[in-house]
Amino acid sequence: MSEVRTRVTVPLKFADGYTTTAEVVTFTGLADGREHLALALGDVANADVPLVRPHSECLTGDVLGSQRCDCGPQLREAVERIASVGGYLLYLRQEGRGIGLYAKLDAYALQDDGLDTYEANRALGRDDDERDYTAAAQMLTALGVGAVDLLTNNPDKPAQLRALGVEVRDVVPTGVHASAANVRYLAAKVAHTAHTIALPLAV
Numbered sequence: 001m002s003e004v005r006t007r008v009t010v011p012l013k014f015a016d017g018y019t020t021t022a023e024v025v026t027f028t029g030l031a032d033g034r035e036h037l038a039l040a041l042g043d044v045a046n047a048d049v050p051l052v053r054p055h056s057e058c059l060t061g062d063v064l065g066s067q068r069c070d071c072g073p074q075l076r077e078a079v080e081r082i083a084s085v086g087g088y089l090l091y092l093r094q095e096g097r098g099i100g101l102y103a104k105l106d107a108y109a110l111q112d113d114g115l116d117t118y119e120a121n122r123a124l125g126r127d128d129d130e131r132d133y134t135a136a137a138q139m140l141t142a143l144g145v146g147a148v149d150l151l152t153n154n155p156d157k158p159a160q161l162r163a164l165g166v167e168v169r170d171v172v173p174t175g176v177h178a179s180a181a182n183v184r185y186l187a188a189k190v191a192h193t194a195h196t197i198a199l200p201l202a203v
C-alpha cells in the first residue's frame, strides 16, 4: 500500500513571471519504485472534483525548453489551470513514454533520418508507449482522491486509470501548442494514438 511520505511547500516562479505555490508530495510504496511527485495546487481541499494532470517527465521539453515536443508549454498551462480550480499535477517519471532519456534521444536521431516518433521506438525494439499508470492511481488513493477531472489529450490515460479503479468524471483537453518544430510529432500522436489535438492547418 502506498502512503504519503512528505508534504513540503514550494513557491514556484516560471520564466514568464507567473507565480504560484505548490505543496509537493512524495510517497512510499509506489509500484514501480520511482520517485514520482504530486503537486497540490490551488484550493484543492475545497475542490468538488479535483482537476488532475498526469504529466509524463520530459527533461528536454520541461526543463530545457525543447521545441521538438509540446511538453514544456503543457506543463506551464497545466500548473496555472489546476491552481485556478484546485487539483494535482502528477509529475510522473516516465521519460520518453517510458523508454528513458537516452533511448528517447536515440529515437530523436532516428526521427531525423525520417522515421516518425512511434516508428523510431519500434526501430529501437521498444513499444510505441511503455507507460503504466499504476503508480499514478496509487498516488491518488494515498491523497484520498476518489474522483477526478483529467487534463489530457491522451485517451490511454483515462482508460488505464479507470481500469485501475479511479473514477474519471471528465476528460479535459489541454491547449494546442503547435510550432513548426513539433507539428509532425503532434500529427503522429493524433494519427497513431488518437490524441485529441485540434491541429491548425498550418503553423
Ligand SMILES: Nc1nc2c(ncn2[C@@H]2O[C@H](COP(=O)(O)OP(=O)(O)OP(=O)(O)O)[C@@H](O)[C@H]2O)c(=O)[nH]1
Residues within 6 Å of the ligand: 054, 055, 056, 057, 058, 059, 069, 070, 071, 074, 094, 095, 096, 097, 098, 099, 103, 104, 107, 108, 117, 121, 151, 152, 153, 154, 157, 174, 189, 195
Ligand atoms: N520515445 C519517445 N518519447 C517522446 C518523444 N517525444 C516526447 N516523448 C515523451 O513523451 C512523453 C509525453 O507524451 P506525449 O505523447 O507527448 O503526450 P501524452 O502525455 O501522451 O498526452 P497528453 O496528456 O495529452 O500530454 C514524455 O515522457 C516525453 O519525454 C519521442 O519522440 N519519442
Ligand SMILES: [Zn+2]
Residues within 6 Å of the ligand: 058, 060, 061, 062, 069, 070, 071, 072
Ligand atoms: Zn516532450
